[in-house]
Amino acid sequence: MARTTTMRVHLSRALSDFVAANVGENGTYENVSEYIRDLIRRDKERAEKEAFDRLGTELRRAFAMPESSYKPLTAAEVIARNRT
Numbered sequence: 001m002a003r004t005t006t007m008r009v010h011l012s013r014a015l016s017d018f019v020a021a022n023v024g025e026n027g028t029y030e031n032v033s034e035y036i037r038d039l040i041r042r043d044k045e046r047a048e049k050e051a052f053d054r055l056g057t058e059l060r061r062a063f064a065m066p067e068s069s070y071k072p073l074t075a076a077e078v079i080a081r082n083r084t
Helices: 014-019 033-065 075-083
Strands: none
Touching: none
């Protein structure tokens, strides 16, 4: 079973009004918790996409380099390099 955490968030009146407009009968979400969970999920997806895009950029850059620029490394060297 998933562990849940209760958090308290303080909002300005303007933000509170904005949340209220998105929750309930006239809003997209049934309750504030559902709205906040959706915002967090979307932000998590955005952060994961950014990390994936950075990795793709690094890989494209690496594959575009001439083969002569590559240097053989042992597994220990790779592990040590990635610890820094």
